[in-house]
Amino acid sequence: MLELLAYDFMQRSLLAAALVGAVCSVIGVFVVLRGLAFAGAGTAHAAFAGVTLAYLLGLPPLSLAIVFGLATVWITGWVEEKGRMKLDVSIGILYTATMALAILFLGLMKSYNPEVYGYLFGSVLSVTTEELMTIGGLSVVVLGTILLLSKELYFIAFDQEMAAASGVPARQIFYLLLTLVALTVVISLKTVGAILVFAMILIPASTAYQLTHSLTQMTLYSLMIGTFCAVSGVLLSYAFDLPSGPSIVLLATSLFFLAVCCSPKRLHRIQPQ
Amino acid sequence: MTHPIIRFDHATFGFPGVIALEDISLTIPESEFVGVIGPNGSGKTTLCRAVLGLMAPLRGTLRVLDCACEELRCHHRALIGYLPQKGMLDRNFPVTVLEAVMMGRYGALGLFRRPSRKDWDIAREALAHVGMDHHRDSALGALSGGQQQRVFIARALAQQPRILLLDEPTTGLDLTAQHSVVELIQQLHRELKLTILMITHDINMIRSRVDRLVLLKTKLFAAGPPQEVLKPEILSQVYGKELVITDKDFVIVEDYHHH
Numbered sequence: 293m294l295e296l297l298a299y300d301f302m303q304r305s306l307l308a309a310a311l312v313g314a315v316c317s318v319i320g321v322f323v324v325l326r327g328l329a330f331a332g333a334g335t336a337h338a339a340f341a342g343v344t345l346a347y348l349l350g351l352p353p354l355s356l357a358i359v360f361g362l363a364t365v366w367i368t369g370w371v372e373e374k375g376r377m378k379l380d381v382s383i384g385i386l387y388t389a390t391m392a393l394a395i396l397f398l399g400l401m402k403s404y405n406p407e408v409y410g411y412l413f414g415s416v417l418s419v420t421t422e423e424l425m426t427i428g429g430l431s432v433v434v435l436g437t438i439l440l441l442s443k444e445l446y447f448i449a450f451d452q453e454m455a456a457a458s459g460v461p462a463r464q465i466f467y468l469l470l471t472l473v474a475l476t477v478v479i480s481l482k483t484v485g486a487i488l489v490f491a492m493i494l495i496p497a498s499t500a501y502q503l504t505h506s507l508t509q510m511t512l513y514s515l516m517i518g519t520f521c522a523v524s525g526v527l528l529s530y531a532f533d534l535p536s537g538p539s540i541v542l543l544a545t546s547l548f549f550l551a552v553c554c555s556p557k558r559l560h561r562i563q564p565q
Numbered sequence: 566m567t568h569p570i571i572r573f574d575h576a577t578f579g580f581p582g583v584i585a586l587e588d589i590s591l592t593i594p595e596s597e598f599v600g601v602i603g604p605n606g607s608g609k610t611t612l613c614r615a616v617l618g619l620m621a622p623l624r625g626t627l628r629v630l631d632c633a634c635e636e637l638r639c640h641h642r643a644l645i646g647y648l649p650q651k652g653m654l655d656r657n658f659p660v661t662v663l664e665a666v667m668m669g670r671y672g673a674l675g676l677f678r679r680p681s682r683k684d685w686d687i688a689r690e691a692l693a694h695v696g697m698d699h700h701r702d703s704a705l706g707a708l709s710g711g712q713q714q715r716v717f718i719a720r721a722l723a724q725q726p727r728i729l730l731l732d733e734p735t736t737g738l739d740l741t742a743q744h745s746v747v748e749l750i751q752q753l754h755r756e757l758k759l760t761i762l763m764i765t766h767d768i769n770m771i772r773s774r775v776d777r778l779v780l781l782k783t784k785l786f787a788a789g790p791p792q793e794v795l796k797p798e799i800l801s802q803v804y805g806k807e808l809v810i811t812d813k814d815f816v817i818v819e820d821y822h823h824h
Contacts, residue, residue, distance in 0.1 A: 325658065325659075440676075440677050441676065441677070443668075443671050443674075443679075443680070444671060444676065446668070447668050447671050450658065450660060450665070450668065451649075453649060454647065454649060454668075455668075455671070455672075456619065456642075457617050457619070457642065457645070457647040457649070458642065458643060458647070458668070458669060458671060458672035458724060459641070459642035459643035459671075459672025459673065459724075460671050460672050461676075501657070501659060504659055505659050505660070505661060505704035505706070505707075506659055506660070506661055506664065507659055507660055507664055508664075509659070510659045557657055
């Protein structure tokens with residue numbers, strides 16, 4: 293297995309997977325605790341619509357992925373804030389509308405473009421040096437912001453109204469969280485693909501949620517699980533000639549079910565004292 | 566007279582097309598314990614949100630901590646400890662008691678700053694004030710409803726507030742826990758000299774503990790010492806039912822069908 297590391301493409305793939313695993317799993321903690329899971333899934337599909345339009349217009353694919361992802365996630369946040377419509381309904385509409393746009397843009401392409409489908413299903417083994425640098429740069433931005441504002445992010449995930457009443461700029465932090473979710477989706481598109489990216493945000497954090505009663509521990513566990521699954525998934529996909537995205541996500545899913553079975557919260561159901 | 570810490574001057578609050586509180590004039594001096602009562606929809610929670618600076622008056626003025634509502638920035642809000650109405654807490658939310666109390670420090674700390682040892686000491690002290698320091702490493706979801714309310718009061722205290730705003734702190738608790746929480750609030754008022762605004766439906770529980778009662782029904786219906794406000798002719802106008810004050814000074818609703 294060690295000889296694999298001698299290949300440049302494998303070094304790039306493992307580094308990209310590790311970065312994506314780390315970023316997804318850390319932002320996932322706030323997504324799970326704040327109840328934004330479905331919003332993130334909608335963002336992933338919107339970002340893919342951005343990729344397809346970018347290919348159609350001859351623009352860099354991630355540029356429009358960011359625009360589409362941000363627009364979707366901000367609209368989602370605004371709808372939740374105003375309470376004008378049930379959140380699941382508004383996301384469901386955006387989710388399907390952006391997917392319809394993606395299919396429309398694919399249909400308008402003159403020929404089959406395998407690179408576009410790489411963003412749909414994930415192709416970490418074909419990550420280029422430029423893409424790796426983009427992933428690295430955005431990962432530093434997302435993880436750095438979370439590190440700097442982790443206490444405010446935890447507070448709004450726990451109780452946003454209370455955070456606002458305590459003097460925390462809760463509304464701004466909420467929109468910042470949504471922005472970080474969109475950036476994370478964009479970072480991860482090439483590695484795990486639009487269909488599976490949200491699993492990488494959701495599953496490591498949900499697995500860690502089963503294991504602890506402490507916010508700090510949940511973040512650390514999620515980070516370890518996400519990074520481990522991403523790197524191991526790439527190695528497994530290479531060793532057994534499997535697609536990388538599903539390998540990563542199915543490994544994470546297996547760990548999730550293991551955690552559910554072994555969860556101290558379930559095995560020793562806590563009774564009110 | 567002690568310096569006023571909250572001052573409503575002909576203030577009206579609401580949303581487009583809906584007036585929730587109209588023409589309120591009320592001055593609350595520092596260290597006073599005020600009970601706010603009134604039927605559902607009388608504007609009690611609006612009063613709370615206004616004091617927190619989350620709603621600006623449509624007409625008139627409101628000054629809290631010598632700031633107009635629109636000037637009430639984050640650092641001022643951090644001086645107002647707030648206990649919201651008890652909502653549904655996710656029992657599995659991964660937060661320990663001490664972590665939950667420490668959140669009370671975040672507004673005062675400001676962005677980017679990490680809690681120092683002093684902040685952790687303040688959080689532990691707040692927990693000790695409410696008699697929950699031995700539970701500090703417990704999961705919050707593992708505590709009973711009354712214990713959780715104590716933790717949330719500790720979180721408000723960890724802000725080192727000048728005003729404590731309590732929105733129906735006993736709702737959803739059993740009778741023993743209700744008494745225990747109200748006694749704790751009275752004890753905090755005595756020991757820490759905090760200005761306390763407590764919104765409640767339980768008139769009997771607080772009547773002997775507060776300095777003043779404020780009775781709302783969209784307007785300020787009455788304000789003064791409990792014995793002046795809790796008169797049958799005033800209460801029956803506000804609650805719209807026959808209210809009786811018994812010889813033990815308890816307020817009860819008399820079922821008019823049995824007359």
